[in-house]
Amino acid sequence: MKLMKKHRGRIVIRVLLLALAFVVTGMLGACNLPFGQTGSNAKGGATVPQTRTFKLYVRDNWLTMPDGKKAYVFGYTDNPKGPAQLPGPTLVVNEGDKVNVILINDKDPTKTQYNTTGDGHTIHLHGLDLYSASDGDPMTTPPRDANGKVLPYGAKGKGVQTGSLKQGEQFTYSFIADHAGTYWYHCHQSTPEHIQMGMYGAIIIRPVGQPNHAYLNSPAFDVDSTFVLSDLDLPGHNADYNTLYKNAPDVNWTNSKISYALLNGKAWPETLKDSRSVVNAKAGQTVLLRLVNAGTQVYTLSAPGLKFQTIGTDGRKLSQYPISDTISLGPAEHNDVLVHVDHAGTYTLHEHIDENVPSSVPTPDTNLTTITVK
Ligand SMILES: [Cu+2]
Structure with a gap:
């Protein structure tokens, strides 16, 4: 009986915590701050939207081409200990999901003794339906305070509000995945150079409840x-x-x-x-x-x-x-x-x-x- 009571007490606490979590995440949504910090790539067929958070880092790499020649590249990776991945990791979410993509520029390969500030980087979420605050264009994101410090997504910046993420900075791009389909992301700093050097990857948004369809009620695939x-x-x-x-x-x-x-x-x-x-x-x-x-x-x-x-x-x-x-x-x-x-x-x-x-x-x-x- 004692055990049962203890067990019931824990259930009550869990229910209360869950209710609190709903209230807090609701408030966060209402004030446009990044959503919770859970989730990863989605499997198809989900019917309940989730929060999915991806962390991307910038690294470099040397590719060996089929003829043996070596090519210097830099790009995104989800493994801070690994080299740049070409393309960057494919981000898979379901329609309706809340998505956070965190760019952590902790080891900028473009910061060298001859380019002392580094170029900086962004994540432009190409083709997605976004608030400009998550666009990844250095003209609009991230918000910064009067001293140039990066502010969280949704904050009203003062002073300098532009510029890509420099060495040591990070920013969370947040959006609701509201249209199924295939999209991509790329860096928007020195764009022709940084895309050519390898800063791009795919984003997949799956329709609700239809794991074998690219769009709701489009023809099925195997x-x-x-x-x-x-x-x-x-x-x-x-x-x-x-x-x-x-x-x-x-x-x-x-x-x-x-x-x-x-x-x-x-x-x-x-x-x-x-x-x-x-x-x-x-x-x-x-x-x-x-x-x-x-x-x-x-x-x-x-x-x-x-x-x-x-x-x-x-x-x-x-x-x-x-x-x-x-x-x-x-x-x-x-x-x-x-x-x-x-x-x-x-x-x-x-x-x-x-x-x-x-x-x-x-x-x-x-x-x-x-x-x-x-
Ligand atoms: Cu870049």
Whole structure:
């Protein structure tokens, strides 16, 4: 009996704590402060919105390209002890979730003896439906006090209110994920340089209660693949390293030329070794390709033998779903495309604009990856 009483007492305390938590989180929502600090990547099909919090750091890395050449990059990672990830971590949430993305600039790779303040960084949440206070444009965020100190999301800043997050600063971007679809994020400081150097990643918002749909009541899929497309200017990357670490002149990014086309941060044929970038399906299934173009050129994709059905563009479901042999994706576009695979075989996804996949690297037929159907 004593045990039962004790147990009942604990339940009462837990219920009271839960009620208090609801009141506090409600108040936080009302005064536009960041939401609670729980959650991580969402699984599909949830029906109750949650709070999801992601922490991103900025690090650098040296990539080894398929021809053995090395490329200096910097970008986001969710592991403060690891190198930059290319692309940055994919952030997966459900429609209705409250999302906090915390950028912690604790070890800015652009802060060197020749660039003593560092460039600073932001997270621009591209294509999402946001208050400008979470936009990640250094013209609008973060708010700062009269001394330039970063204030929390939603605070009314005084004095200097602009500028990216410098070494030692952090900021929480908060938003409600109110439209399903595929989106992306990137740095908005020295944008052409910082995106080219690797500061980008995908954001996926899943519809409520429909784990196999990209949008509420859009056609269902069986296989879900996120393809972040980009490109890499090798001389530019290594000249940028020399600017930062050897006091070389600034890089003129308007002269940028593509050395490698990248799919999820890798060039063909390395893409075939990355489980994120190869598609395996069974005949009769439907594959969802969540396409993001984080690169500088238009991608014109085809996979001979297969057709594409575009169901959503830039985070909005289409009213009709057009079918095509090629998909064109301009810089910064983010579209959801279904591929209905009826026949067994290995299909090659490739790029139709030759100069986007230079012949100077071992990239036969401008290939990106394969879709294998059994
Ligand atoms: Cu940056």
